[in-house]
Amino acid sequence: xxxxxxxxxxxxxxxxxxxxxxxxxxxxxxxxxxxxxxxxxxxxxxxxxxxxxxxxxxxxxxxxxxxxxxxxxxxxxxxxxxxxxxxxxxxxxxxxxxx
Amino acid sequence: xxxxxxxxxxxxxxxxxxxxxxxxxxxxxxxxxxxxxxxxxxxxxxxxxxxxxxxxxxxxxxxxxxxxxxxxxxxxxxxxxxxxxxxxxxxxxxxxxxxxxxxxxxxxxxxxxxxxxxxxxxxxxxxxxxxxxxxxxxxxxxxxxxxxxxxxxxxxxxxxxxxxxxxxxxxxxxxxxxxxxxxxxxxxxxxxxxxxxxxxxxxxxxxxxxxxxxxxxxxxxxxxxxxxxxxxxxxxxxxxxxxxxxxxxxxxxxxxxxxxxxxxxxxx
Ligand SMILES: Nc1ncnc2c1ncn2[C@@H]1O[C@H](COP(=O)(O)OP(=O)(O)OP(=O)(O)O)[C@@H](O)[C@H]1O
Ligand SMILES: [Mg+2]
Numbered sequence: 607x608x609x610x611x612x613x614x615x616x617x618x619x620x621x622x623x624x625x626x627x628x629x630x631x632x633x634x635x636x637x638x639x640x641x642x643x644x645x646x647x648x649x650x651x652x653x654x655x656x657x658x659x660x661x662x663x664x665x666x667x668x669x670x671x672x673x674x675x676x677x678x679x680x681x682x683x684x685x686x687x688x689x690x691x692x693x694x695x696x697x698x699x700x701x702x703x704x705x
Numbered sequence: 706x707x708x709x710x711x712x713x714x715x716x717x718x719x720x721x722x723x724x725x726x727x728x729x730x731x732x733x734x735x736x737x738x739x740x741x742x743x744x745x746x747x748x749x750x751x752x753x754x755x756x757x758x759x760x761x762x763x764x765x766x767x768x769x770x771x772x773x774x775x776x777x778x779x780x781x782x783x784x785x786x787x788x789x790x791x792x793x794x795x796x797x798x799x800x801x802x803x804x805x806x807x808x809x810x811x812x813x814x815x816x817x818x819x820x821x822x823x824x825x826x827x828x829x830x831x832x833x834x835x836x837x838x839x840x841x842x843x844x845x846x847x848x849x850x851x852x853x854x855x856x857x858x859x860x861x862x863x864x865x866x867x868x869x870x871x872x873x874x875x876x877x878x879x880x881x882x883x884x885x886x887x888x889x890x891x892x893x894x895x896x897x898x899x900x901x902x903x904x905x906x907x908x909x910x911x912x913x914x915x916x917x918x919x920x921x922x923x924x925x926x927x928x929x930x931x932x933x934x935x936x937x938x939x940x941x942x943x944x945x946x947x948x949x950x951x952x953x954x955x956x957x958x959x960x961x962x963x964x965x966x967x968x969x970x971x972x973x
Contacts, residue, residue, distance in 0.1 A: 610887055610968035622887035627851050628894045635858050635898065678900045
């Protein structure tokens with residue numbers, strides 16, 4: 607973040623267009639490079655949550671699964687805040703993180 | 706060992722042909738025998754920028770068909786005889802060239818010239834694939850705009866799967882004032898996102914249009930205009946000279962410039 611970005615945010619102003627351009631590019635390139643469409647990503651997100659939720663209780667409000675790209679390498683970054691561990695893992699058949 | 710360099714971009718109209726013409730002349734003036742190959746045979750332009758449009762008789766197609774010798778098809782620049790132009794074909798061509806044809810032609814050029822510059826058509830289809838087939842290294846041209854950078858990224862991915870090395874970046878049509886005001890992607894934004902070494906930085910410059918009108922590239926008469934100097938510097942760097950690159954948005958003096966630099970400070 608640059609000083610200008612900081613002041614813009616402080617004053618509730620729109621960010622400099624270069625900042626917006628950089629952010630939009632980073633996002634679109636992460637998708638271009640991995641060749642994953644938003645639907646596939648969403649499906650992957652659901653399945654990841656399903657598996658992880660069997661072992662721990664996740665704070666669903668704070669979950670963030672997204673593509674990030676740096677130095678031409680794309681990574682799937684999942685941030686899944688844990689509320690508490692489950693005393694006993696749920697059965698694999700239990701469907702969805704809500705179970 | 707001769708060097709064959711593809712000049713490409715993905716997006717059209719970002720300055721490939723202008724770079725090829727100026728770089729070809731600059732390399733020749735600096736003492737390297739150079740050939741420029743117009744691989745954009747649907748929409749030929751390189752002859753026009755070099756002022757050679759009336760002197761083309763044959764193309765690579767006749768050379769391949771053995772209806773003329775390579776020497777007959779090469780158009781030597783009068784003022785700068787160290788530079789020759791070879792059009793790959795013409796728009797009325799009956800059979801389109803293949804990647805094999807391009808390799809054959811470039812092989813012949815490599816026997817005679819130190820540098821072979823290939824002016825690539827826009828896009829990532831057949832025209833690009835033909836031109837890339839014969840290339841060993843590449844220069845990717847882009848402007849600091851989202852669509853141009855995105856398309857450049859696609860092309861870089863394709864070049865990497867073909868083991869083309871090195872791939873270097875020329876950033877064209879830079880407007881220092883807009884950059885300083887953060888209304889244009891910064892030089893470091895583009896180099897970071899594309900993860901390529903920067904070979905050159907060319908300002909937006911009206912003299913480019915004037916020189917195009919005349920068919921005399923800026924480097925031909927040693928123009929001191931910003932773009933002319935930038936193109937000559939790209940040639941020096943290609944020849945192995947160390948020429949530092951200055952970021953124009955960080956260069957100017959005065960209160961306003963210092964203020965916008967302050968605003969660009971990265972705080973976290
Ligand atoms: N640094 C510059 N300053 C001002 N104008 C420029 C600059 N570079 C290129 N231009 C202009 O941009 C236009 C496109 O340039 P050019 O034909 O070199 O692009 P190109 O990438 O070869 O296009 P195409 O994809 O159609 O082959 C031309 O009108 C040219 O004069
Ligand atoms: Mg062109």
